Amino acid sequence: MPLFACSPPSPPPPPNRSLSVRSKKDGQSDRGSTKSGPAKHRFTMASLRGMQQPDLSKKLYKLIKTESHCISAYEAAGRERASIASQLSDWGEATNDDTISEISDKLGVLLAEIAEQEDLFCQSLEDSRSVLKQIRNTESSVQPSRDQKAKIADEIAKLKYKEPTSTKIITLEQELVRAEAQSLVAEAQLTNITRQKFKEAYDIHFAGTIERAEKQIMLAKQARRLLNLVDDTPIVPGDTHPTFDQYEAARQVLNDAEEQLRDWRPNNEPINSNAGSLGAGAMPSTSGASGASVTGSGGSIAFAGQEYSATRAYTTEQEGQQQTIEGAHPAYRKDSPERSVRDESSVA
């Protein structure tokens, strides 16, 4: 009897399961296209702290943890690259070859900028990660309301079997209706936050990926211009390469690279969001919605097609308690015109 209003009415199976990275539960091997071969054995948990997370947020908790490892790895790569940049310049100086000395030094500058871009990328990943945390936090705060509902339903079932005439059943059934009302709100909050923050997190993630890539392309192309200033015509013993006379050209490459970086602007297709109307308490803000709303201590809440207030809720609970046990909560399970009305208003 899942009350979670968003659970899909048995969705059609995705058209092609080979286009999925979902872990196969039957131990089938993963996507054949990755060349990683047999996966190394790794502990599934990096820390036992994950075990204290409620079931609902465990998967996302782990993902956020892995994302943190990933960011650390990129940070390390950026540090190493910055270090390579200055080592390259030092090596070039030590060759006593004016061409190699000059070009390696300028190349070092570009490599250091490329390393800097890895760092900025880490910042984007970190921003994306902290948005995912908002989903995770909502998930863990929704867990108790699910648990509470299940616990009360369980008690009622036990009691009905052992003492079918107990008056405690009626009290418990009232409690269950209240728990279900709370749970409906929690689940709506969860789905609202999940969809909005999911889009937001990966918007940031991929915008960061594109920014790093576009900037590194500019830098790498300028670096290739620098390389072309090195004359690698072989010499015979006793001969020398002509004196390097491309200082200006090399300098110009850096100037051009700087200018390009300064002029760079993001140019992505926007991610569209309708979540702008998501108000306090992770509920739609009520302007233009046909459903009535109450301002309670938890913020303004609109229920689908229902006038809903604390008083009315309790009344409804008592009227509907019998049905509640058998089926959905009468206050919220009615099909309502709410969605279509709101959709129209958001189009207008």
Added chain:
Amino acid sequence: MPLFACSPPSPPPPPNRSLSVRSKKDGQSDRGSTKSGPAKHRFTMASLRGMQQPDLSKKLYKLIKTESHCISAYEAAGRERASIASQLSDWGEATNDDTISEISDKLGVLLAEIAEQEDLFCQSLEDSRSVLKQIRNTESSVQPSRDQKAKIADEIAKLKYKEPTSTKIITLEQELVRAEAQSLVAEAQLTNITRQKFKEAYDIHFAGTIERAEKQIMLAKQARRLLNLVDDTPIVPGDTHPTFDQYEAARQVLNDAEEQLRDWRPNNEPINSNAGSLGAGAMPSTSGASGASVTGSGGSIAFAGQEYSATRAYTTEQEGQQQTIEGAHPAYRKDSPERSVRDESSVA
């Protein structure tokens, strides 16, 4: 008395030293634009093995070592990203939200491909690194010939001071001329290899950087298309999101991404090289050069403007030994028309 023919005739100071990553010897702080703050203390050597390298190749040895750490970091980042991809898909499935389930799964596929690109990038870095090793190996093989020359010159100087009449001086002076001939060849080999392989290594490095970037941009842009299939309009409690009906669109995004990846071709300005004429023994191949050449056991060698053979070399040594001590080796120090002739022939 440096015989190294390529040492620059006091090159003009580069126009702007702030555009450099070269490590400051006077302890000045590095580029102000990096936000790294005070650098963490790290051991300068990851292994003592580096200390066994000859001086000449020490810097490059370290750089190659650091490059290896950098590659490991990228590999780790790629592994974590691949793991995140499948965790994201699993989380999406567990939400019981058909939209999130489908989109997170497809997004996971794109994330896994992005991770795969990090892996390919590591391969490019590795290829670039192995080209740098060829410079390092040449550097370490040139060191003994420098040492040998210095040692003989030293002995002669000592002997001249202590026993100016010793006949051993003449033998040593003959040895010195031979050592200098060897050294001239070694230094020419070094500069030829250094310039050619420097260009080659960073050609590969930056081509790899561009390839990763271009492919990740394509994948990230497709991923953003996927995100736009998520309807994040907030719902009120008891309401549900409409059933997800964008399976075909989501599938199409993956197909498009696959097609773009398949159609990707490198489109870089080529790095020009004149090193094609670099023959065996790291010497210019002799076709078209005016200098004569000999085929010795070490391969074919042309000296600048000189007929040079084993027999003739030793004759020259004896004739020129007096000068040799005071100045450059007579066989190779003549200004020769060799370069200009070769330049013309390479233009033609």
